[in-house]
Amino acid sequence: MSASRTLYDKIVDEHRILSFGDGGGAGERLLLYIDRTVLNEYTSPQAFSGLRDAGRKPWRPEASLGVVDHVNSTNPDREAGKLDDGARRQIEYLSENGRDFGIEIFDLLDPRQGIEHVVMPELGLVLPGMVIAAGDSHSTTYGAFGVVGFGIGTSDIEHLLATQTLIYRRLKTMRITVDGRLAPGVTAKDLIMEVIRRIGADGAGGHALEFAGEAIDALGVEARMTICNMAVECGARVALMAPDDKVVDYIEGCSRAPSADLLARARADWQVLRSDPDARFDKEISLAAGDIPPMVSWGTSPDQSLAITDRVPDPETLPADRRADAVRALTYMGLTPNMALQDIAIDRAFIGSCTNARLSDLRDAASILKGRKVAPGVRAMISPGSSGVRSAAEAEGLDRIFIEAGFEWRRSGCSLCLAMNDDSLAPGERCASSTNRNFEGRQGVGGRTHLMSPAMVAAAAVSGRLADVRALAAAF
Numbered sequence: 001m002s003a004s005r006t007l008y009d010k011i012v013d014e015h016r017i018l019s020f021g022d023g024g025g026a027g028e029r030l031l032l033y034i035d036r037t038v039l040n041e042y043t044s045p046q047a048f049s050g051l052r053d054a055g056r057k058p059w060r061p062e063a064s065l066g067v068v069d070h071v072n073s074t075n076p077d078r079e080a081g082k083l084d085d086g087a088r089r090q091i092e093y094l095s096e097n098g099r100d101f102g103i104e105i106f107d108l109l110d111p112r113q114g115i116e117h118v119v120m121p122e123l124g125l126v127l128p129g130m131v132i133a134a135g136d137s138h139s140t141t142y143g144a145f146g147v148v149g150f151g152i153g154t155s156d157i158e159h160l161l162a163t164q165t166l167i168y169r170r171l172k173t174m175r176i177t178v179d180g181r182l183a184p185g186v187t188a189k190d191l192i193m194e195v196i197r198r199i200g201a202d203g204a205g206g207h208a209l210e211f212a213g214e215a216i217d218a219l220g221v222e223a224r225m226t227i228c229n230m231a232v233e234c235g236a237r238v239a240l241m242a243p244d245d246k247v248v249d250y251i252e253g254c255s256r257a258p259s260a261d262l263l264a265r266a267r268a269d270w271q272v273l274r275s276d277p278d279a280r281f282d283k284e285i286s287l288a289a290g291d292i293p294p295m296v297s298w299g300t301s302p303d304q305s306l307a308i309t310d311r312v313p314d315p316e317t318l319p320a321d322r323r324a325d326a327v328r329a330l331t332y333m334g335l336t337p338n339m340a341l342q343d344i345a346i347d348r349a350f351i352g353s354c355t356n357a358r359l360s361d362l363r364d365a366a367s368i369l370k371g372r373k374v375a376p377g378v379r380a381m382i383s384p385g386s387s388g389v390r391s392a393a394e395a396e397g398l399d400r401i402f403i404e405a406g407f408e409w410r411r412s413g414c415s416l417c418l419a420m421n422d423d424s425l426a427p428g429e430r431c432a433s434s435t436n437r438n439f440e441g442r443q444g445v446g447g448r449t450h451l452m453s454p455a456m457v458a459a460a461a462v463s464g465r466l467a468d469v470r471a472l473a474a475a476f
């Protein structure tokens with residue numbers, strides 16, 4: 001290994017307990033120490049059952065937190081929220097496991113409940129230089145803090161709980177440098193959607209993807225989380241950004257943050273958490289932030305997206321290897337080639353998910369909705385990323401803006417990001433959505449998803465069709 005290292009390699013080296021001996025480069029197999037994990041009711045049950053069957057206990061229970069997010073109802077009236085027997089059992093089993101194994105659980109009624117990737121950072125549990133592995137693919141979110149975060153399967157969760165380690169294969173590295181500044185009305189969501197459009201759904205496959213450049217430095221921490229979260233949609237196994245003062249300031253305000261003393265010392269120590277100036281990446285790409293427009297997806301893969309001012313593609317004009325997918329996507333989405341994206345009428349609007357339901361996202365959307373009404377015939381709902389975000393938003397009156405505009409002010413959970421609870425689209429319904437995946441059936445059987453930023457969802461909700469947020473606000 002060369003003396004100059006990438007941020008990814010520095011963090012992996014720091015957590016390597018032993019190497020299985022195939023060199024220190026990409027592909028090296030090693031035993032990796034994991035600092036923390038978060039468990040949800042959907043992917044943890046078998047891991048806990050495995051521990052029970054083997055008579056094992058978690059090695060460091062205080063390194064884990066459990067939270068209910070995927071299957072719960074977000075109906076504000078808890079009684080009315082439908083919970084089928086399977087979901088109820090999963091939620092109860094998480095609490096039971098927490099009690100039996102000494103792991104802290106935020107259940108449905110806990111004021112700190114929310115989507116795991118929103119809850120972990122907002123508590124201050126995600127600290128620069130850590131490795132956080134969890135049973136959910138969007139664990140890449142933590143990269144915004146300079147953390148190696150990645151998703152793991154159920155048997156790995158069991159191994160992690162029992163040993164606080166994982167057998168790991170070192171990834172190749174890739175860097176995307178984003179120069180300049182984003183234009184007014186263009187957000188981190190548009191930036192990552194443009195990256196995914198450009199490099200494809202597997203463009204960063206098998207790589208740890210570092211984001212750098214002026215545009216990234218200029219973003220707030222929550223916007224950075226949006227980018228790292230969705231980087232998994234271009235195949236990145238890990239997303240990373242070098243932590244700066246904004247990150248430490250963000251952590252400082254959190255309820256579970258280390259003491260002020262420790263943080264002051266860490267602020268200096270964390271300076272080393274950046275790629276060395278001459279570090280070599282296996283792949284490098286750069287793009288100009290100023291060229292990125294507000295984006296919307298038109299198809300059924302997150303890389304099938306375009307500028308809102310564009311037209312639905314004509315498969316005939318696409319490269320041969322993309323044609324069949326495009327035809328299938330357009331059929332599923334019920335769209336005609338060459339129609340203007342802004343002519344696509346919507347039935348539903350949804351603001352939520354671990355990608356885009358933090359306080360800054362809600363503020364962006366509210367700035368568009370203030371004094372406006374959801375178009376007739378559109379059902380709009382918002383599910384804040386966590387119960388904490390929900391109360392913070394209420395404290396500054398954002399709930400009133402959403403409700404007066406005609407949005408349903410729901411509770412927190414994965415909600416309509418994936419139809420695993422009682423929020424779903426009816427067959428054929430079309431939704432403007434601030435989420436991250438537009439796969440067939442993702443929001444309900446036959447449901448049609450258009451991905452976009454929260455402000456763009458707000459613009460679509462009041463317009464009744466996909467719309468350019470720049471026409472509604474000069475800047476936000």
Ligand SMILES: CC(C)[C@H](C(=O)O)[C@@H](O)C(=O)O
Binds near residue numbers: 418
């Ligand atoms: C259910 C879970 C395994 C899944 C994931 O890992 O990402 C979900 O959160 C998703 O977003 O598709």
Ligand code: SF4
Binds near residue numbers: 117413
């Ligand atoms: S909000 Fe969506 S993407 Fe995030 S963890 Fe839940 S289901 Fe997965």
